[in-house]
Amino acid sequence: MNVLENIGRLGVKTVKSFLDTISFAFKVICRMFQYRSYNSAMRMVLINQIYFTSVQILPVFLIVSIVLGSLLIGIAFQLLKQLGLTDYFGNVLMGLIVTELSPFFTVLFITLRSASAINTEMAVMKVNGEMKTLETFRIDVINYLLLPRIINGVISLVLLSSLFSIVLMVSGILFSWLIFGMSTDVYINILLNSAKFFDMVIALIKCAVFGFFITLIPIRFGLRASREFTSIPIAVSGGMVNVFTAIIIIEVLSFLIKLF
């Protein structure tokens, strides 16, 4: 009986936490569309966050995307040639690599670099009592701390994923010439014919949703820290596990939307 009780308790806790996250997400979305949320202080934090997440990361991100992108393209093209599926290379490039793998690798990269930093930052602020400072001076935590970080997550994910796709397509020129002996004109023609508008829209929406949740969840978990330093690692590990769960759920949902 105890085992059943524990499973039930865990189930209720998980469902409650999921519903809390969703209702909190709605609250944040409502604030996004309120003009008064965008005051000078919030805009300054937003610009700083975009700089830290999208600009500061660029050299490393470009190197990783060139290396990883070339590797992916090289393996995929080589495999297509061996299987005699050369005709499908445009569909594989656009349908799998550009619209599926590129957002996925980007979200993993940003999660490891920025989501973990946001999670720790929030937990440390909570431990230091800095949330109390904001409260004392009547500064709304959602408007000042959360909104800029979440909007930054959405913008950065969309932009960096697009950059990753561009790098992939550019390295595709080289590999299509090396493996298939294809000219640039033919390569671009095949790409344009394989690109589907609906897939592109889904990929961009997916990136925006990824960006929203990989910043929202770490913030929520960071704010759950108590006034003790020992609560920081607990808040960070809990937040990161939940972020990875969210990434998988979003991937599955986007796949289901494309399927039906």
Add this chain to the structure above:
Amino acid sequence: MAKNYHRAAPVSLDVPLISNQEIWMNIALIKQYHENMPRIQAEKFVLNALQRLDLAHIAYKRNPALTDEERFVVLLLRAAMVKDALIIIDRPFKIIPHLKNSNSILQALKKIDDFYTTCHIYDYKWMEEKYGAL
């Protein structure tokens, strides 16, 4: 006090500076948030205020890099940024423990007296002698 709660501006270690922001940002935050003061104007305003207290050099530092005196002045300036501020200094000698008397605190308050409406200092009875004739 209840109707003036929006004017209350505490100076206390229990209301710390935001550690991931530079000093000028901490001070400018209230003006930027409540009065929507543009960033450049707010930065200039804070630099002038710090200049008055001969502390312009700390504008781009962060909280851990400050001395106790500097931290107290920054907390005071931040509180003074509240519109029609009613400054409440909570145990100043807890913020600057090595201070012998309240002279430097009073001097700092005098230098920025046009920024606030009133100021109240709260401390323990046994700290009375540190305040001298006040």
